Amino acid sequence: MIFQESETVELKSIVVDDIKKEIIAFANCEGGKLYIGVQDDGTVIGVDDPDGAALQVSNMVRDAIKPDLTMFLHYQTLNEDGKQIIAIDVQQGTERPYYIAKKGLRPEGVFVRQGYSSVPATNTAIRRMIKETDGDHFEDMRSLEQDLTFEAARKEFSERNIPFGEPQMKTLGIMTHDGVYTNLGLLLSDQCVHTIKVAAFEGTTQQEFKDRKEFSGSLFRQMDEVYDYIDFRNQTHSTFQKLRRIDQRDYPETAVREALLNLLVHREYSFRASTFISLYEDRIEFTSIGGLVSGVTLNDIMMGISVCRNVKLANVFYRLELIEAYGTGMLKIQEAYSGTGKTPKIETSDNAFKIILPNLNVHTEQDEPSTNKLVGSVQENLVIDLAKKQGTFTRKDLEKTLEISQTACGRLLKRMMESGQIVQEGKGRNTHYRLSE
CATH class of the missing domain: 3.30.950.30 (Schlafen, AAA domain)
Incomplete structure (x- = not known):
């Protein structure tokens, strides 16, 4: 040979x-x-x-x-x-x-x-x-980085009294049967290569930065640190109705939490680009890499239908009681804004998914500024209380009670009449309002 x-x-x-x-x-x-x-x-x-x-x-x-x-x-x-x-x-x-x-x-x-x-x-x-x-599923693939530690993950599991050893890692898909870490393991490890960039801006555009920061490490660490960053800036505003004080934060905590969890659990991690959170005077935008999963529409999302992109990652968050059943997050965000007069928005493209949370304490350009102004259902409830107390009321009564401008009062009355809560009686100087029967 x-x-x-x-x-x-x-x-x-x-x-x-x-x-x-x-x-x-x-x-x-x-x-x-x-x-x-x-x-x-x-x-x-x-x-x-x-x-x-x-x-x-x-x-x-x-x-x-x-x-x-x-x-x-x-x-x-x-x-x-x-x-x-x-x-x-x-x-x-x-x-x-x-x-x-x-x-x-x-x-x-x-x-x-x-x-x-x-x-x-x-x-x-x-x-x-x-x-x-x-296969082509990112979280199941073996990680290129195998020198991983899990301090943040162990802390998260320990706080919920859930074991986190090698058997649990294999069951959850963090490592393969022969002890090789998967990309899911990389995401939960302290060496996670994916980051979240957060920026706070002056006003309603990106022309001037107030602050910016990039969060890295385990997804659990990013989750806690980003939430604390937003929560610190989620201010509480107080308004008074006579002796009654009403406190309201800029953003419902539930909405912030669910938007952040959606950003972490549903993003497309096969792309290395960072996800973004932008804080403006009138809104917060959560922009996640990866559009909607194939076959799912925006209407499906708003109805609570969800096809999870990262099933095993979502399962880890579910076991830790950070999320509930799939598809509930968007419904919770909507419910958090129910009755406020403000509506969260969703924007999608082929490669991005954005949740926009409006600031409850900042009003539209048509609103005239008022230091003692109330919003949404709070205003409507006070109108109803006034009507029950007096039987009928005039616009002047309402302006004085709520301490709002004539223009803002007119919009509130119009909105409540269109929704059928109150009716108008009389004309001119004799115009007054009462509750619908």
């Missing part, structure tokens, strides 16, 4: 540590044969102890290469020119990429065949092999 190195043939005179790289490269590509006892020029020198050498290679493969590759190797002792050599047939593996366990899923640990040599794989090649093997 003539021995010559090629893309599928590698020659080694003795067993050396680099044999691991050759085996990995063959398994990651189209397979190949490794001959031990043959020099690079094809000269057969033989092996003194073929069985011992084969066992040495077998142990090396078992202990130093991940995932398990032993079933894809076949060993055979051949006699050539009166000398014994070892032929190792390496098949293409089904769990590519294979890598040196100590190096991990990085170029220095993953090798491919290039010409007559075994060379480090590029990150692009590694991702392609993972995608081909694990």
Whole structure:
């Protein structure tokens, strides 16, 4: 037999540590044969102890290469020119990429065949092999980063008295059955590469920054720190009706919480771009990477229908009682604004999903400023109380009671008449209002 190195043939005179790289490269590509006892020029020198050498290679493969590759190797002792050599047939593996366990899923640990040599794989090649093997679902794919810690996650699980060891990690999909961390594990780890950028602006445009910050680390850490950042700026405004004080925050806490959780759980993590939260004088915008899941419309979302993009991530948040059943988040946001006269909005594109929460204490341009102004259902309830107390009332009565302008009072009366809560009687100076019967 003539021995010559090629893309599928590698020659080694003795067993050396680099044999691991050759085996990995063959398994990651189209397979190949490794001959031990043959020099690079094809000269057969033989092996003194073929069985011992084969066992040495077998142990090396078992202990130093991940995932398990032993079933894809076949060993055979051949006699050539009166000398014994070892032929190792390496098949293409089904769990590519294979890598040196100590190096991990990085170029220095993953090798491919290039010409007559075994060379480090590029990150692009590694991702392609993972995608081909694990499928196209991001959270199930093996993470390129395997040196992960979980301090924030352990704290979150501990606070709810839920175990968080290796068995739980495997059950939740944070690691595979053979102990390799998945992208879900990367998201929950302290080394998470995805971030949230938050910016506060002066006024209602992005012309002038007040503050900006980028939050990193585990999604749990980002969740807590971003919520605290917004909550600190979610001011409470007090208004008075005679001796009665009414406190109202700029944004309902429930709406902020659900919008933030939606940002974390439903974004498309296969994109590395950061998600954004923008705080303006009159609104907060939560902009998540990734549009609607295929087949789901905006109307479906508003009706509470949800197809989860990251099922396993959502399951972790569900187990930690951070979210409830799928699809309830948008309904909770709507309910938080019910009766306020303000409506949250959703905007979508092919690659983005935006939730806009209006500031309850900032009014439209048509509203005239008033330091003691009430909004939404609070105003309407006070009108109803006035009508019950007096039977009928005039616009002057209402202006004095609510301490609002003539223009604002006119809009309030019109809105309540259109909704059927009150009726108008008389004309001119004799105009007055009462509750509908």
